[in-house]
Amino acid sequence: MSHPIEHSLPPDIVEAALPYLSLRDIKNLSLTNRYFHKLLDFNSSDTLWHEIFRKTFGPLHSETEPLESSQNSHYLSCCEMILRNRFPDESWAQLYKLRSLKARLYTWGSLKHARLGYTASSHPSLPPEFINNAGMRLQFGINTPVQVPWDSDAEGSSHRIDNNSIASVSAGGFSFQILTKSGKLYITGSTYSGGHRGPGPVEGESDYNPFQRLIMQSERSLTMFNGRTPRQGGVVPINTTSSMPLERPHENIYASFEEAERILDQKLAGNRHIRRLFTRNVTKSDLESSGIFKIDTKKLDDIKFQSVSSGRSHILALSDEGELYSWDGPDVEQGVRIIFDGLPTRETNPVVKIGSGWNYNCVSIFNIGLVVWSSRNALRENDSYAAANYKVIPNTGVCSGDDKIVDFACCTNLCVFFITARGDELRLFANDFVQKVVLPIEGRIVKLVGCYTMLAIFTTRSCYTVNVLDGQVVEQSLVKLELENSDDMFVSLSTGDYHTVALTSRGKIFTWGLESELCGCLGLGDREVIVNERHAGRIENLRSTRVLKPTLVKLGDTDYTCLAVTAAGWHTGALILS
Known part of the structure; x- marks a missing residue:
């Protein structure tokens, strides 16, 4: 009954x-x-x-998927679609286990700053033919997908390995950002900014730095007699009645700073080129009394992230509590919490999705609309957050019906594209003005991906790319991306400075564009293989190769299944089932 x-x-x-x-x-x-x-x-x-x-x-907060489908009960993310196509008879419990334990990160491209999560010397099994060096000792890049050494590859409990499995990966201009299932955020290499400014404090301002101030105050307080200051290690030189200078050991005034650095310098087990990112809430200092800089170790795991997005030289992340955190400049080591003065709180109007443009950020806020900013206020002493200098894109706050915004994409210089539930037109916000963009495309628009100066448009029938220049769409650059296999189609796409990587519904990777300075970002092998064996491209100049059309990336002789792709700068990454 x-x-x-x-x-x-x-x-x-x-x-x-x-x-x-x-x-x-x-x-x-x-x-x-x-x-x-x-x-x-x-x-x-x-x-x-x-x-x-x-x-x-497959959270809808991620920029890799649309905000919402008109048929949400049947909606499949790219990863879900690929797994269902590859393993049609498996249960979702089995697919969940497969995704948790078998997805591995592969990267290729430029070796600078150890951005790939390894170097040519640190990787335990890197074939020489994978390294582009043009016959010279100088190593430029990796030309073939290589598995990144990850914690899940080491021995340990299945519970620990499962929690540290990779949920998503995002590429910035100088690094990859890796989000784990347990909500931890990691970065590859030595820098995410490359020394460039992001959408952080306005020009001429900088965040209050308690670490720097405590060091200066400690050194001043120990200035002895003739004004000498402590040497490295906290040794204070002094003069006595003798003409010979002596040195008297003193308590190491840098001890608390060194301990703080040690705690925050958490590397992935077995890989010193991947380190964890933290937010400023874990640091505290006592300037008035003890002059001590401490890390609140109880707060290290308080904040768990559910999505991450990367710009050229900045990172934006959304916590599971709905808070935004930004790493947005060469001096920003711990994430800064971002607020929007004058807008309702996250309790009543939560952030629905985050996205990063080349040099700015954009978020969709419930019942508010699309909010963009390219700078924020500098942090002052005792501040726990910074206010963004934001703009709300007009008429984007509709919560239901055909006029509801269902996806948006960011290109460069506050250039934001978006679509409504109708999917019948493309709209562009640029130069403080919203306009309709008319292009000869087939099908209803269901998804957008913005990458630097290119926009990818996914419809119910096909996928297109079009260039964006100075806030305007270059209509004559519109290209329809097609595959020789009519049973397959592109479902995801990302670009770097000059190259593009795309993923099909059957989990295959295709790349094309310019591979500059032998960086290897296309992942198609060395230039001899690309030009003479695969006949897929041409030599552009001494160190650059161009591939004109989407070309299949091979992984040895294996019939691989890729679940996600990402690219930026001169490097590319993918999550592939091992």
Whole structure:
């Protein structure tokens, strides 16, 4: 006999409500009665495991997916679509396990700043033919996808490995940002900014730095007799009645700073080229009394992130509490919490999605609309957040109906494209003005991806790219991307400075564009293979090779399945099932 609630809340209605519930809420709901327990049983419910998969590996807060589908109950993220195509008979519980334990990060491209998560000398098994060096000792880049040494490759408990599995990866101009299932955020290499300014403090201002001030105050307080200051290690030189200068050991005034640096310098187990990022809430100092700089170790894991986006020289992340954090300049080591003065709080108007342009950020806020900023106020002493100098794009705050914004994409210089639920037109915000963009494309627009000076437009029928220059779409640059296999189609795309990487519905990687200075960013092998063996490109100059059309990236002789791609600068990354 059916339960009465089945008639008022059939399974499809329950499934449609799951995206709005936390995992704890779902667990409690499953204990309510037999009907919900059957639908949401962790041991047997395919519906439940599909939702757990979506919450863990395909959040709608990510810029790699649309905000919402018009048929949300049947919506599949790129990763879900690829896995379902590759393993049509597997349950969602099995697909969740496969995604958690078998997805590995591969990177290729420029070796500068160890941005790939390894160097030519640090990687344990890097074939010489993978390294572009043009017959010289100087190593320019990696020309073939290489698996990045990761914590999940080491021995340890399955629980630890599962929690540290990679949920998503985003490429910035000088590094990769890696988000784990447990909400930790990591960065590859030595710098995310390359020494360039991001959308941080306005020109001429800088954040208050308690670390720097404490060092200066400590050194001044120990100036002895003739004005000498402590040498490295805290040794204070002094003069006595003798004409010979002596040195008297003194308590190391830098001890607290060195300890703070040690705590915050958390590298991934077994890989010194990947380190964890923290926010400013973990640091505290006592300037007035002890002059001590401390790390609150109890707060190191307080903030868990659910999505990350990367610009040329900055990072934007959204926590599971709905707070925004920004790493936006060469002097910003810990993330700064961002607020919007004059707008409602996140409790009533949460951030729905985040995105980073080349030199700015954009977020979608519920019932407010698209909010953009390219600078923020500098942090002052005792500040726990910084206010963004923002603009709200007009008429983007509709919450329902055909005029609701369902996706947006960022290019360079406050140039934001967006579409509504109708999907029948493309709109552009640039130079403080919103305009309609008319292009000869087929199908309803369902997804946008912005990358520097190029926009990718995904429709129900195909995928297009078009160039963007000075806030205007270059209509004659419109290209329809097609594959020789008519059963496959592009579902995701990302670009670097001069190259593009795309992912198909069957999990295959294609790249094209310019590979500058032998950086290897296309991942198609060395230039001899590209030009003479695969006949896929031409030599542009002494150290550059150009590939004109999308070309398949190979991974040895394996029939690989890729789940996500990303690119920026002169490097490329992908999550591939091992």
